[in-house]
Amino acid sequence: MVIDADELVHVLGLWGRPVTSVKRLAGGWNSTSWLVRGASGDRHTLHVAKLADSADGDAFRSGLRVAGAAAVRGFPSGAPVPTVDGRLTVDVPEGVLGLLRYVPGRSPSATSEADLRRVGSTLARAQLAVREAAECVSEQRRWPWAWADVCLREVPMAPGVRAAAARALDEARAVTARSSPRMGVVHGDPGLDAFRLCAGSVRDDGLIDWGAAMEAPLLYDLASFGVMARGTPRALLPCLEGYRLRAPEVGGELRHFDALVRLRWVCHVLYFASRLARGIVRGAASGAENEERLAEAYASLRGDGNGAPDVLSPGR
Template sequence: MTSASPTPAPSVSPSSAPSTAPAAPAGSAPGTREISAVLAERWHLPGAVVTELPGGMNSLTWHVGHRGAHWVAKAVPEGGPERPFRYGLRLAALAEAAGVPSGVPERAADGRLTARARGHVLALLRWVPGRELNGADPGDLARLGATLARAHLALGTGTVSGDRARASFDPAAGGREAAYAVRPWIRPALAGAAARLRRVRPETLTWGPSHGDPAPEHFRFDARTGRCGLIDWGAAGHRPRLYDLATAVLDAGGPDGAGPLLRAYVEGGGLPSEEIERGLLPVLDFRYAVNTLYYADRVARGVTGPEGPGGNEERLDDARRWFERRAGGRAG
C-alpha cells in the first residue's frame, strides 16, 4: 500500500478531542445487514460474516470475517468526525510502513479508502492481532512508550504559528458555557491551567501529525511476534507530540506511575527529556481541562455513555483531584 504524505493536516486542534458531536439519532446509523451489503458491493466481500463490536463513543465498529481473513469495519458520522478520521487513515499507513501495525485501510474495488453508509463514512481496516496493553503493568507501559515514539518518528514534524498554537490550547474555544456551571471548581481550575500553559509557550513545543488518543486499549501486543501495534486513529490531527504523550500518561494513571512509559519514549527518540520536563505537566493540565469540559457538557445535556451516569461523575472527580493537586488544594 502506498502511504500518503501526512501534510497538510486537517484543522483539528488539541481541544477538539474527545469529540462532543451529538450522537446520530436512533435508527439513523447503519446496521449489520447494511454494512454487509456495502462490503459486498464496494470491497467485493460477498457473504462476509459481520459482527458488531462493543464500545466506541464516537464511532461504530464491526468484526468482519471472510474466508479465513479478518478485518475491522469502522464508521463515523459524516461532518465533524469525518476529517480526522480520513486523516487518521493516512497516518496509519505511515506508521505501518515504519513497522508499527496500525490497522491500515484496505482499498475498495474502485481504489477508494472509504464508502458511504447511511450518513456515515465507512473504512475497512486491517486486523491487528494481539492483546490490549495494561496501563498498570510496567512492562506494558514501556511497550507503549517505545511504540508511541516509533509512531511519532514515522509521522514526522510540522510547523505551527504562534497564534494557531495558542488558540489550539484554549479550553474555552469550543464554547460549552453550560459545562462551566456544572461544578463551581471548573472555571477557576481551567483558568489556572490556561495560565500555566501560556507560560510554556505551546508554539515552542515539537508539533506534527498525532494519533490523538493513544490510550493503552488502543495498543495491541502480539506475544507471538513481539510486535506492538497502535490502532484507532480516528482522533488524528496536527498537535504537539506532548499531547499524545500526555494522553498516554493520563490514561496510564498519571505521571507518578508512568516512569517506564516516559523512559521508553525518550529512549526511543520521541522527544528530548528537557521538553518533557518543561511541558508535560502543563499539557496534562490541558488534557484534564478537555476531559472536564467534555464530561461536564455530557452532565449538562443529560448524556451518558456505556458506563451510565457514574462514568461522567468519575471522570469529573479525577479531573478535580488533579487540579486540586496542581493548585495546592485551591481548586476545590
C-alpha cells in the same frame, strides 16, 4: 443509532471484499466497531469496520489519513482500506463508516513493567512514523488547536469550567511558544487498549484507533497516557523508560509535563461537555458518567483531582 449487521454487510460491498461474518466488538467511546471476516481465494481475511458519528467525521477521516501514513512507513496502525472507487469512508444514515486493516496482538497489562516499556517504545515508534504527516490532519486540528477555541465558545458548560480550561489551554500554548519542544502529529488518545503487542518481534507492536490524531507537542501523548493510567500510578515510569530508549531527547522536555497533563484535562472537559450536549452515552457505564468525568476533569484543572503521576518527583 447503530447500523444493523445485514445493512453493514450490504454497505461493505462498496469495498469489493467478500464478507463471511461480522461481529460487534466491545467498548468504544467514540465509535462502534465490528470484526469483519472474509475470504480471498483459500485465504481468510480480517478487517475492522468502524462507524463514527457524522459530527466527528472530520476527525475520523484525519485519523484514517494519519494511520495510512504510519502504515506507509511500516508501522502497524490499523490503516484504512479504500473503497473500490478510492474513498476512505462512506456516509450512511447512522454516521461515517470506514474499513480498517486488522492489527493482530494483545493489549498490554497495566501491571507488567515489561509490557509498559513496550508501550512507551511503541508510542515513540508511532510518533516517528507520523511526525511529518501534518498534511494528513485537518487545519483546525493543527497546533495551536483552533478546534479547542471553537469548542470553548460553542459547547455548553459552566462558566468556571470554561475559564479553567481556557487558562490551561493558554498555558500550554505559552509553554510551547517559549520552549520550542518537539512538535508533530500525536496519536491523541494512547490508552492501553489502543496498543497491540505482537507475539513475535516487538518491532511489530502496533498502535490503533487514530481518531484523536492532532498536531501537538509530542510530549502530549505521554501526558495523555499518564492521565489515562492514573488508576495505576506506577504505569507511567516504565512507559517513559521505554519511550526514552527510542527518543532520549524527551528528557529535556519533562519539566513541561504538568502543563501538558493540564492540556489533556482540557480535552477531557471539551469531550465530556460535548457528549453531554449531544446526549451521547455510548461507552459509558451509566448515563451519569459523562457528568462525573466532566467534574473529574474540572477538579484536576483546579488541582483538586487525581491529575497524573509526577515524572520529576524524587526517586523517578
